[in-house]
Amino acid sequence: MSVNSQITRTRIMECASKEFMEYGYQSANMRRIAQAANVTTGAMYNHFSNKAVLFDALVQAPAEEMLDRFRGIHAQFKADLPKLTFVHMKETAYLGTDWMLEYIYAHFEAFRLIFCRSEGTRWVSYLEELIAVEERAYCDAFGKRGRRVEDMFLHIIAASGFQYLVECVSHDLSYEKAVAVLDSAKRFSMAGWQELFKL
Template structure:
């Protein structure tokens, strides 16, 4: 690909991000994207076959990497929970939260699209995939760490996992500065850990 072609591609990607953020995926228009990029529609389609491919180009790499890393973090935590049960849930939960927040903020443009403007794309279910990973991990933690002999309900685990990710959606959708987001999530971690201790230790 020539230098000029690379520049055109970069202009298209930047223009597409602006278009998707302003109009959402479903209402975004390829002709407007070409106009924003000062490119012909032919040049646009030469680089990206359709709108879905263009959206993928903006989000796929960081999204797939984050999901894979998130799954790996939980696999490691699930192994550790049987070795160091008392400390593993809190330590791993806090470390995982810190990592995912940092990763999202390093790739904010992609995750703003996924979390706020992906309706109509295959990425509209991305958050549900993350929630499912978290929910399955919660089941392992609760079964290993519960001290009251009572099984934590599946729906509670689902709601709790979904709520945890909703915090991140709010930070992204409100475009909160990173330092402020860290402070908010530190409060969320303390709040959540206190709740988990009550759930796992309360009498049936």
């Protein structure tokens, strides 16, 4: 790809990100994006064959990397479970939350599109994939401790944990403010687990 072609592609993506954020995926308009990027629609379609491909170009790389790393973290957690105490589980959970928040904020625009503007795309189910990974980790942790926990309760708890992240992103909080919010959420959640299961 030539330098000029790369510059054009980058400009289209910048304008598309603004368009998707303002209108959402379903109401975003490729002609408006081309006009904002100062290119013909033909030139834009040379780079991106359709709106879905353009949205993917904005979010796919960071989203897939985060999901892969998240699965890896939980695979390691499962392998380490036999030797983990509750204190170690707590530390692992806190570190995982901190890492995810930092990663999301390093790719803020992509995750804001996924969490807030992805209706009509394949990314609308992305959050459910993250929640499913977290649910399995809860099942593993409580199974290790010989406790039976209702599946729906685990789903709700896993989903609510991710909702903290979504709210930080959707309300456009600064990273520093999001860290403060998540620190409170971590303490709140851990106190609940300790009380409910006498850990």
